[in-house]
C-alpha cells in the first residue's frame with residue numbers, strides 16, 4: 001500500500017459516520033467462471049463484519065447483480081445495506097425495495113438475446129430482474145466477439161435500454177440507474193460523513209467519478225480509472241479492508257465510544 005493510500009485510510013477512519021460501500025465481483029470476491037459460485041474472500045468478509053460491528057460505521061454491497069442474487073452470493077450479515085441491479089433495487093433493512101419492471105418487455109429482451117447467441121460455445125445468458133447479461137468468460141475470443149455483436153444487433157430496435165460492457169459480460173438493462181445513484185441513496189440512508197467505495201469494472205467508474213471530496217475511491221486491478229488510489233486484486237483489497245477496520249476500531253475506541261453494543265446505530 002502506498003503512503004498516500006495509508007494516509008487516506010487513516011483520514012476516513014476518523015470521520016464521524018463512515019459508510020464502507022463496495023462493489024462485489026472482482027473486489028470482495030475474485031472473478032470465477034460460474035457467477036453463482038462467486039463468494040467473498042474470508043479476510044474481506046471478516047473485515048466487513050468487524051467494521052459493521054463498530055459504532056457509526058455502516059457496510060454496504062453495491063452490485064450489478066440483482067438484489068436476491070447479491071444477497072445469496074454476498075452472504076450479507078444483518079445490518080448491511082444492499083444495492084442491486086446497479087442501484088435500481090435496495091434493501092436497507094426494511095425488506096427489499098424492488099423497482100417495477102415491464103415484464104413483457106423484459107421477456108422479449110431475454111428471448112432476443114437467447115436467440116442471438118444460441119449455438120455459440122461458452123456463451124451464457126444470465127436472466128436478471130431488470131434485463132439480462134451475456135456472459136462470455138468461458139468462451140474463446142472469437143465467440144465472445146460474435147456473441148456481443150449478435151446481442152447488440154438483436155436489441156437494436158428496442159428503445160430505452162442501457163447497455164454496459166463489463167468484464168467478459170455485456171449487460172442490457174431496462175433501467176438506467178447507475179452505481180453513482182446507489183452511493184448517493186446509501187449515503188443519505190447512513191447519514192455518512194464520508195464514503196469508502198471500491199470497484200474493479202467500467203460500471204464502477206460512475207460511482208468513483210461521483211464521490212465527494214471527503215470520500216475515498218479505490219480501483220481494484222489495472223484497468224483505467226478516475227480513482228486516485230489502486231490495489232492489485234481482491235486479496236490486496238481484503239488486506240486494505242482489514243487495515244481500515246483496525247484503524248476505525250482504534251479511532252472509535254480512543255474517542256470513548258462504546259463499541260461493545262453490536263451493530264452501529266447510526267442511520
Ligand SMILES: O=P(O)(O)OC[C@H]1O[C@H](O[C@H]2O[C@H](CO)[C@@H](O)[C@H](O)[C@H]2O)[C@H](O)[C@@H](O)[C@@H]1O
Pocket residue numbers: 023024025026030031032033034035036038062063064065066126128133135136137166167168169171201
Ligand atoms: O457490480 P458487480 O458486483 O461487480 O457485479 C457485476 C456483474 O458480476 C457478475 O459477473 C461478473 O462476475 C462473474 C463471477 O465472478 C464472472 O463470471 C463474470 O465474467 C463477471 O462479469 C454477475 O454475473 C453479473 O450479473 C453482475 O452484473
